[in-house]
Amino acid sequence: MKIIEGQEFDVIVAGAGCAGFCAAVQAGRAGLNVALFEHFAMPGGTMTVLGSNSIDQFNNPHRPRGDRMVIAGIGWEFVEELARRGFADIPDMDAPYRVHWQYGVRVNPIAAAQCMDDFLLAANVRLFYRQGVVAVETSDTPGGTSLDAVIVTTKAGLVRHRAKIFIDCTGDGDLCAWSGAEFQIADSPQPGTMRLYPCATTSDQQALAEADRAWRAMLAKRPELSNFLLCGGDITGFLRAGGDNTNHVNGLNAADSASRGKAEIEARRAQVALMSALRAAEAPVNILGSAPESGARESRRILGDVVMTGEEYLAKTVYPDAICYTYWFIDIHRENGPSEIVYLRDELTPTISLGAMRPRGLKNVYVAGRCVSSDRANNSAIRVKASCMAMGQAAGAAAAQAIRQGTTDTRAVDTAAVVRYLKEQGAIVPEPQDRPGAGN
Ligand SMILES: Cc1cc2nc3c(=O)[nH]c(=O)nc-3n(C[C@H](O)[C@H](O)[C@H](O)COP(=O)(O)OP(=O)(O)OC[C@H]3O[C@@H](n4cnc5c(N)ncnc54)[C@H](O)[C@@H]3O)c2cc1C
Incomplete structure (x- = not known):
């Protein structure tokens, strides 16, 4: 079959949901040549097309008043801009705690998608809507499998695009799975919802x-x-x-x-x-x-250098390479019957490991969003949108650091430099004193 030669980019992001949006904006703001490929005709994924329009959770309500925000960066900048335009309701993040979801930021899906377009275009991201990735091309290298190109569908036929670094934000981990990465998926995934x-x-x-x-x-x-x-x-x-x-x-x-x-x-x-x-x-x-189709709560979980677990989530583990916080509760929906829920009840906050965004065996790929490396219980919590946004931004920053270092090997990337850059960009990153091995 004839494949049309496309372009070469520094970074290709696949999937324009909450994670892919932030990954692409961050990499674009770093001055990279970034392409974003999306199967639907608009950005936002589950939040817009599928109508799940509450963004949870930017705060840990058990922390001291005035110090409750645990996720900021591009995700928070986005909701603040959307609120300024009159299309997001941001609740009082310092309000006394009743239930987690009282802190959800409700957005208007149409205006949210349009605001995402604005952010992406302002960051000079090349947008390829309705151009889903359908195949990958890989090669074996000493550092692991290198993802060399993606094949996307267009009305002109199949097109091949290349990049140095790829960020898989497809929610289903398509690029990783097709490149041979290991993954897990439940025999009977949690029910979806059609809005x-x-x-x-x-x-x-x-x-x-x-x-x-x-x-x-x-x-x-x-x-x-x-x-x-x-x-x-x-x-x-x-x-x-x-x-x-x-x-x-x-x-x-x-x-x-x-x-x-x-x-x-x-x-x-x-x-x-x-x-x-x-x-x-x-x-x-x-x-x-x-909504045109059902939102999926659970899909492939790509296995990374680190597999984050439910026990670690409940212990509010700060990973040595923690790149952002995450906040929600263990929330496994059941087909028939109530969900399995375990709430967090103190000021400690779980984190996401950068190693969980590096798929095992793949050299130049990050994975971010709900398909990140995690067990089922951990995934049921970290899948919420604000966490996906923080992961996406971190993946975009890590890709930028790789390009800055002149490497395509994600394992050669200087984590400390990524952390510094994320902080400069307004993200909240777990502090050194919270990390294992730090003095008391
Ligand atoms: C019914 C439901 C209710 C929820 N309720 C809440 C809630 O109240 N609060 C909350 O914070 N979270 C909630 N969540 C969870 C949260 O919405 C999602 O986990 C989160 O939005 C996932 O973001 P993502 O960017 O990882 O993936 P997605 O939003 O799934 O985005 C993935 C994107 O990739 C695209 N894509 C897929 N395959 C390809 C491909 N091969 N090529 C190109 N593009 C591709 C998709 O079209 C999509 O746009 C809910 C989820 C569901 C399903």
Whole structure:
């Protein structure tokens, strides 16, 4: 098959979700020649296209007031800019703690994607939307497998692009897996969710309360519907959440196209069943639209030099090469039944290791975002968006340091220099006194 020769870049980022966005902006701001390839026609991934529009969590609410932010950098700059434009609600990060998600920054997906375009273009990132990576070309080198080129789909046909360093932010770890990196994936990954966008057809509180009663009566007769309306379990909760986290889509393996196809058919069937039930209950609700596909909570976890574990997360381990903080809770969704949850309850904060972003056996590749090297429990926490943003920025900074050092070997990169650079760029990096081996 004929492949058209494309271009050569310093850095290619694959996937423009929260992680890829920050990776590309950071590498672009470092003055590198950066390309960002994205399967969808817009940036944001799960946050925009798939409609999961809450960004958690930038703070550790158990730290002293005024010192609660644990993630900043490009992710925080982005939400502040979006808030200035009127399209993000930033809660008070110092508010007394009730539940983790009260600190989520809600964004408008359309404006968020457009703001991401602005950040990316201002950083001189070359944008290749609707140009998904479909294959990789590799070679064996003494330092491990080198990823030499990616093949992307375009309307002109397949195009080959080369780079010195690649950052895999595809959520599914496509580039790493196709280059031969080891990975893990659960036999039965956590359920996904296909978002619906509802709107109320009345503002009459009595009518809404009546709708809740009618819905609960319907649920008593049709227990299968209890898989819906996760947020609040009733019509008013569903409307208040704007349809976020509406349902559980079981059997979704995002790394297996056939499985995904089947699960999406079931997800659509279930959504129409919900709409019919809402109609039968005469609920004052219109469904305006749906995300085009289900969001995946769990996919491939690429194995890196370090595999971060759930035990380490709960022990708030500061890795020797910690590159950013991460904050959420262990949050494993189950197909049938409540999620497995373990909250963090003190001022200590877990971290992400740079070694977890270096896929074993690959020489010139970083991986960032929800497919980073981690066990299942750790991954259920570090997958949240602010953490993905911090990882992405760190990967972009590490790629910039590699190019500065004139190397394509990620293991030769000076971690201390990456840390210094990230701090200059406004990121929060765990301090030396928090690291093992530091004096007390
Ligand atoms: C239903 C649901 C609810 C959630 N709720 C919350 C919440 O309330 N708060 C929170 O903070 N987090 C939440 N999360 C988790 C969080 O949203 C995601 O883990 C996070 O957004 C992942 O970011 P990412 O950049 O790693 O991946 P993604 O957002 O998945 O981005 C990956 C991007 O790569 C692209 N891509 C994939 N393959 C290729 C390819 N081969 N070539 C080119 N591009 C490719 C995709 O199109 C996508 O744009 C939720 C997740 C889900 C699914």
